[in-house]
Amino acid sequence: xxxxxxxxxxxxFALYSASRAATAVYRPVLEDLGLTYPQYxxxxxxxxxxxxxxxxxxxxxxxxxxTLSPLLKRxxxxxxxxxxxxxxxxxxxxxxxxxxxxxxxxxxxxxxxRLADAAGLSADELEQLRTTLGKLTAALHSAV
Amino acid sequence: xxxxxxxxxxxxFALYSASRAATAVYRPVLEDLGLTYPQYxxxxxxxxxxxxxxxxxxxxxxxxxxTLSPLLKRxxxxxxxxxxxxxxxxxxxxxxxxxxxxxxxxxxxxxxxRLADAAGLSADELEQLRTTLGKLTAALHSAV
DNA sequence: ACAATCTAAGTTGTGCACAATTCAATTGTG
DNA sequence: CACAATTGAATTGTGCACAACTTAGATTGT
Numbered sequence: 001x002x003x004x005x006x007x008x009x010x011x012x013f014a015l016y017s018a019s020r021a022a023t024a025v026y027r028p029v030l031e032d033l034g035l036t037y038p039q040y041x042x043x044x045x046x047x048x049x050x051x052x053x054x055x056x057x058x059x060x061x062x063x064x065x066x067t068l069s070p071l072l073k074r075x076x077x078x079x080x081x082x083x084x085x086x087x088x089x090x091x092x093x094x095x096x097x098x099x100x101x102x103x104x105x106x107x108x109x110x111x112x113x114r115l116a117d118a119a120g121l122s123a124d125e126l127e128q129l130r131t132t133l134g135k136l137t138a139a140l141h142s143a144v
Numbered sequence: 145x146x147x148x149x150x151x152x153x154x155x156x157f158a159l160y161s162a163s164r165a166a167t168a169v170y171r172p173v174l175e176d177l178g179l180t181y182p183q184y185x186x187x188x189x190x191x192x193x194x195x196x197x198x199x200x201x202x203x204x205x206x207x208x209x210x211t212l213s214p215l216l217k218r219x220x221x222x223x224x225x226x227x228x229x230x231x232x233x234x235x236x237x238x239x240x241x242x243x244x245x246x247x248x249x250x251x252x253x254x255x256x257x258r259l260a261d262a263a264g265l266s267a268d269e270l271e272q273l274r275t276t277l278g279k280l281t282a283a284l285h286s287a288v
Numbered sequence: 289a290c291a292a293t294c295t296a297a298g299t300t301g302t303g304c305a306c307a308a309t310t311c312a313a314t315t316g317t318g
Numbered sequence: 319c320a321c322a323a324t325t326g327a328a329t330t331g332t333g334c335a336c337a338a339c340t341t342a343g344a345t346t347g348t
Contacts, residue, residue, distance in 0.1 A: 004249050005256045007188045011270055012166045012259055014277035017206060019163040021284035022156045038334060044151045054297060062161060065297050067335055091296040091343050105148050112149045115156055120283030126155055129276055133158035139264030140165035182304060199326060209327050211305055235313050235326040
């Protein structure tokens with residue numbers, strides 16, 4: 001009794017659609033700041049803890065150097081970060097916020113509320129969704 | 145009282161991470177079939193309803209011709225679909241499954257269970273997640 | 289001391305996403 | 319009928335993701 005899986009029953013597709021819809025809501029706001037969504041994620045990490053190594057950024061975001069290296073170069077070209085080789089370990093590159101990069105956090109602080117407004121879900125539902133997604137992501141990572 | 149948004153509190157990042165983790169679970173299985181995840185999504189639609197126009201595929205998946213045109217060419221090069229200009233309306237291109245494309249659905253039917261197994265969530269939780277994500281996606285689309 | 293190993297970052301190549309544009313075919317309107 | 323407006327698909331260009339590989343610098347084991 002093998003049956004063809006249906007698109008509208010797939011959790012995977014629901015995740016894929018929701019994720020793209022969410023970044024689409026962020027896109028125009030981030031465009032005002034001159035940022036893409038992954039660039040914004042990198043800055044979120046740096047606003048919490050500056051400076052960070054490329055490797056640490058990758059661990060927090062789940063991205064490798066193949067994604068981060070060119071992204072960080074673009075953030076540097078935009079004047080929001082600086083990359084400096086570590087003195088102790090010449091292999092490491094520390095990513096520092098510039099003054100402009102730090103200032104951006106003020107203008108960005110209103111962004112998350114925007115998704116909450118557009119979501120059509122209660123604060124409780126959003127909180128529960130976030131928790132479930134966190135559990136799911138952890139389980140999927142350990143499954144591979 | 146503007147506070148810096150924290151990465152780990154963002155629903156948007158939770159969606160982005162979960163979506164990438166889910167496609168990462170699918171990746172090795174799909175690789176055996178010679179498919180990428182978006183290619184698999186296109187085939188899911190065609191297995192339900194064959195043939196489909198490029199525009200219809202785009203509406204179901206939320207993708208535009210800029211994404212679909214080259215993707216469909218690759219699926220055609222792999223021998224899973226054929227693209228034919230419509231006779232009635234020369235602008236339209238109908239995407240047909242080939243025999244090989246139809247056969248693939250049998251080998252693909254076991255794939256969704258794999259995510260369910262790896263998810264670490266009960267069937268109820270998965271079902272509720274899917275429902276919440278559907279509501280969220282719809283709300284986000286209408287918000288833009 | 290120094291060769292083998294490991295590690296951090298960068299590079300290359302493929303395949304999405306998505307905006308913007310192009311082009312041909314069709315439709316709507318005077 | 320003529321012709322402007324619209325539509326469906328393709329193309330171009332940018333920026334992720336991710337695999338595979340490269341390179342330079344640090345570590346480890348004798």
